[in-house]
Amino acid sequence: MADTAQTSPPPDRTDLPQRSAVRSLLRLWPFIRPVRARLGTAACVAILASCISLIIPLVLKWLVDGPVAGRDPGGIWLGGAFLLLLGLAEALLFGLRRWLVARPLAGVEAAMREALYRHVQRLPVAFHDRWPSGQLLSRGTTDLQLLRMFFTFPLTFLLVNGVTILVGAVILMAQRWSLGLVLLAPVPPLMALCSVFEAKYGRAARQAQDQVGDLTTVVEESVLGIRIIKGFGRHRSQARSFRKLTHALRSSELRKARLLAWILVCITTLPEIAIGGALVLGSLQVADGELSAGTLVAFLSTALALRWPVESTGFLLAMANEAATATDRYFEVMDEPAVEEPATGGGTGGVRGGGVQGGGVRGGDVRGGDAPPTDTPATTAGPLGAPASPLPALPGTGGLVFSGVEFRYPDAPPDAPPLLQDVTLHIRPGETMALVGATGSGKTTLTALVPRLYDPTAGRITLDGRDLATIGRDEARALVAVAFEEPTLFSATAAENVLMGTEDAQDGDLRRALAVAQAEGFVDALPEGSATQVGEQGLSLSGGQRQRLALARAVVGRPRFLILDDPLSALDVHTEALVEAALRRALAATTALVVAHRPSTVLLADRVALLSGGRIAAVGTHHQLLRDNAEYATLMSGEGESAR
Numbered sequence: 001m002a003d004t005a006q007t008s009p010p011p012d013r014t015d016l017p018q019r020s021a022v023r024s025l026l027r028l029w030p031f032i033r034p035v036r037a038r039l040g041t042a043a044c045v046a047i048l049a050s051c052i053s054l055i056i057p058l059v060l061k062w063l064v065d066g067p068v069a070g071r072d073p074g075g076i077w078l079g080g081a082f083l084l085l086l087g088l089a090e091a092l093l094f095g096l097r098r099w100l101v102a103r104p105l106a107g108v109e110a111a112m113r114e115a116l117y118r119h120v121q122r123l124p125v126a127f128h129d130r131w132p133s134g135q136l137l138s139r140g141t142t143d144l145q146l147l148r149m150f151f152t153f154p155l156t157f158l159l160v161n162g163v164t165i166l167v168g169a170v171i172l173m174a175q176r177w178s179l180g181l182v183l184l185a186p187v188p189p190l191m192a193l194c195s196v197f198e199a200k201y202g203r204a205a206r207q208a209q210d211q212v213g214d215l216t217t218v219v220e221e222s223v224l225g226i227r228i229i230k231g232f233g234r235h236r237s238q239a240r241s242f243r244k245l246t247h248a249l250r251s252s253e254l255r256k257a258r259l260l261a262w263i264l265v266c267i268t269t270l271p272e273i274a275i276g277g278a279l280v281l282g283s284l285q286v287a288d289g290e291l292s293a294g295t296l297v298a299f300l301s302t303a304l305a306l307r308w309p310v311e312s313t314g315f316l317l318a319m320a321n322e323a324a325t326a327t328d329r330y331f332e333v334m335d336e337p338a339v340e341e342p343a344t345g346g347g348t349g350g351v352r353g354g355g356v357q358g359g360g361v362r363g364g365d366v367r368g369g370d371a372p373p374t375d376t377p378a379t380t381a382g383p384l385g386a387p388a389s390p391l392p393a394l395p396g397t398g399g400l401v402f403s404g405v406e407f408r409y410p411d412a413p414p415d416a417p418p419l420l421q422d423v424t425l426h427i428r429p430g431e432t433m434a435l436v437g438a439t440g441s442g443k444t445t446l447t448a449l450v451p452r453l454y455d456p457t458a459g460r461i462t463l464d465g466r467d468l469a470t471i472g473r474d475e476a477r478a479l480v481a482v483a484f485e486e487p488t489l490f491s492a493t494a495a496e497n498v499l500m501g502t503e504d505a506q507d508g509d510l511r512r513a514l515a516v517a518q519a520e521g522f523v524d525a526l527p528e529g530s531a532t533q534v535g536e537q538g539l540s541l542s543g544g545q546r547q548r549l550a551l552a553r554a555v556v557g558r559p560r561f562l563i564l565d566d567p568l569s570a571l572d573v574h575t576e577a578l579v580e581a582a583l584r585r586a587l588a589a590t591t592a593l594v595v596a597h598r599p600s601t602v603l604l605a606d607r608v609a610l611l612s613g614g615r616i617a618a619v620g621t622h623h624q625l626l627r628d629n630a631e632y633a634t635l636m637s638g639e640g641e642s643a644r
Contacts, residue, residue: 021202021324027331028147031112035104042100043156049093050164050309052086054171057301059083065294101152109148116140116330122338125453126410134217135210139333142212143326150323154316161309161316168306175299176291182278183303186270190310194317197263202321204259208252209325215245256318263314271310275303399591400427400450400561402616404459407445418457419445421614429464432592434605434622436635441611443595444485447563450593451480463561481559485566485595487550489538494523495530497538497549502557513556516582518575519548544571548579555586562592568601580604599636608632 032039059082067075120136173180222229222238229238282299285291405423408416420442427433437443448454449461452473461468463479471479481501489497498513499505510530514520522545526532538546551567568576583604596602602622610618610625610632618629625632 021198021321024324024327024331025150025320027327031108031115032151035108038100038104039151039156042097043159045093045100046097046156046160047163049090049097050160051167052090052093053305054164054168054302056083056086057298057305058171059086060301061294061298063294064297065292097156101156105148105151108151109144112147112330113140113144116144116333119334119336119338123333123336124338125448127336129409130411132213132217134215134220135213136333137220138209138213138216139326139329143209143329146209146319146322146326147330150319150326154319154323157312158316158320161312164309165306168302168309171302172299175295175302176282176285179278179282179285179299182281183271183274186274190267190270190313193263193266194313197259197314198317198321201256201259201263201318202325204252204256205318205322205325206328208249208256209322209329211245211249211252215242215249218242218245260314260318263317264311267314268311271307275300275307278303398464399429399431400433400593401425401462402446402459403462405446405449405456405461406458407442407449407454407456417614419614420456423459423611423614423616425609425616425619427591427593429591430589431607432587432590432594432605434594434596434602434608435611436596436602436608436632437611438635442614443611444565446611447482447565447593447595450561450563451482452476478557479559480561480563481554481557482563483551483554483565483567485569487538487546489534489541489546489549491535492533493528493531494526494534494549497534498530498552498556501553501555505556509556509558513552516555516579516586517548517552518578518582519545519552522548544575547571548575551579558590560591562587562590564592564594566595566597566601569597576600602636610635 059079063076063079066072067079116139169180169184172183218238218241222242229235279300282291282296286293286296402423402425405420406418407420408418412419423446425433435443435446445454449456450468452468455469463471463476468476490500495510498510501513502509511520514523514530522541523530523532534540534549538549541549547567547569548571551564554562554564554567568579571579577600580600580603587604592605594601594605596605596608599622602608605622607619608622608625609616610629612631618625618632620628622636626636627633
């Protein structure tokens with residue numbers, strides 16, 4: 001498979017414009033809204049618990065100035081009991097807050113993860129061509145865990161601490177305004193420092209989270225490619241690459257730690273200096289008789305009760321910035337436009353599945369005497385993204401028809417020529433057409449257009465006279481089955497991998513598909529037969545076994561249209577002959593397009609199309625093209641393969 005997309009890195013680097021953390025976090029509201037009642041209740045409970053801690057200093061003032069000064073043991077016991085009840089109430093309320101948020105926030109995380117997974121499944125193939133899988137994995141795991149932690153603690157306590165500090169400031173000013181001003185003096189410089197910290201920590205958090213994604217990509221590739229790494233003895237170089245990434249991540253985490261340590265020192269030191277100043281000033285006022293001892297005790301107790309809300313601000317801001325960065329990374333994926341199904345007919349209008357709107361059907365010569373005429377009506381293309389006028393169905397053109405198809409990858413350079421140009425080809429109903437061409441000619445890309453993995457840039461494709469652009473992707477993929485040259489299997493049983501090709505298959509369909517692919521023998525010989533787990537990527541099987549299971553998956557649903565991308569390349573000569581014989585019988589009533597590199601595969605086909613330079617250069621039978629087309633004869637003789 002040489003036909004690959006132009007790729008570019010995903011937008012996940014620190015040179016992105018910085019967004020407001022609050023604005024980023026507000027985007028989470030749709031997920032929070034269903035549990036807003038419980039979160040609001042939990043916040044109110046936490047505020048009540050925090051305000052109880054501010055009542056305790058007032059009780060101490062009453063105790064010192066009343067029962068203690070009056071030597072009243074009964075009053076002291078009463079005050080002690082009241083303080084105990086307040087402490088228990090505070091502890092119970094904080095426990096209730098935790099209970100209120102635990103279950104709903106776990107549901108929010110699950111909902112966000114499910115939404116991300118659903119959206120990723122609906123994104124065009126062009127998106128997956130350019131995004132490393134590790135970046136997607138880190139967004140669905142690490143980033144969502146950060147968000148759950150933010151929902152559980154900082155989201156509530158940023159509000160709770162703010163209310164607590166405000167109420168505490170009012171109490172301090174009411175008790176002694178001069179001492180209150182001393183304690184509130186550090187507030188302006190702390191606000192300025194927190195603003196600087198937020199900007200710097202946000203950039204550091206973004207860099208670290210992107211590096212986690214890169215690290216995840218390397219780990220995944222190393223695990224999946226372990227045979228290549230061991231086979232070429234590259235474990236040391238891979239270890240060096242991994243060590244380089246881990247050291248870069250370590251440096252980013254240390255930078256975050258330094259920033260957090262710096263802000264915590266400031267947040268801790270300045271209030272402590274203010275408390276010390278208030279203590280000295282208050283003691284002098286008590287000595288002069290201007291202030292009662294109980295008032296000073298209550299004042300200092302209130303100030304100490306406010307230490308945690310103030311000192312935790314740096315920690316909470318750090319978590320909020322990490323959550324804002326995780327939110328940005330999450331919505332970078334969610335904001336990618338998903339594949340939209342057309343409501344009505346519409347040519348190739350709009351951006352769908354990696355194809356961009358192009359012009360109408362391009363003219364061209366009728367190749368092989370069977371392509372649609374060149375005066376086929378074209379689409380009327382509107383502005384980018386607008387629907388185009390529908391193309392009428394062509395009379396007498398059942399089967400699979402390519403009409404003036406052109407395609408370029410979305411991120412190809414603007415001045416680069418299209419990969420496919422003016423492809424016009426007609427595969428008759430029930431006919432098997434072999435597609436032959438040199439590496440890089442566009443064979444795999446052309447076959448990817450039929451199941452709508454991509455949409456053509458221009459022109460149209462019809463299935464039994466219906467414009468493919470007007471057929472929903474679900475319906476198109478029910479009509480079309482595909483077996484790729486590189487078979488992909490999942491961590492499931494052999495039967496489950498095959499039955500992914502259809503939704504309503506019975507055991508008989510499974511056995512028939514295995515028989516067509518000549519896979520019955522080795523599947524039945526597995527430890528648990530078709531119920532045997534084949535392992536991740538099916539690596540417990542040989543290449544030929546994986547390819548036969550992929551072929552069985554393609555034919556199990558008895559599709560009307562079958563696309564096979566060199567499906568027999570990993571088979572031995574004997575097995576290939578058996579599979580070819582079974583495929584001839586299976587393809588008798590199926591319209592099939594088979595990418596072929598070997599004469600044995602070409603012989604499956606009724607006719608052959610030669611793709612050269614992105615165009616259909618010739619169509620005919622195998623023997624006709626061997627006789628009349630030098631390029632085809634070269635490819636089939638093996639000279640083209642050796643040249644590659």
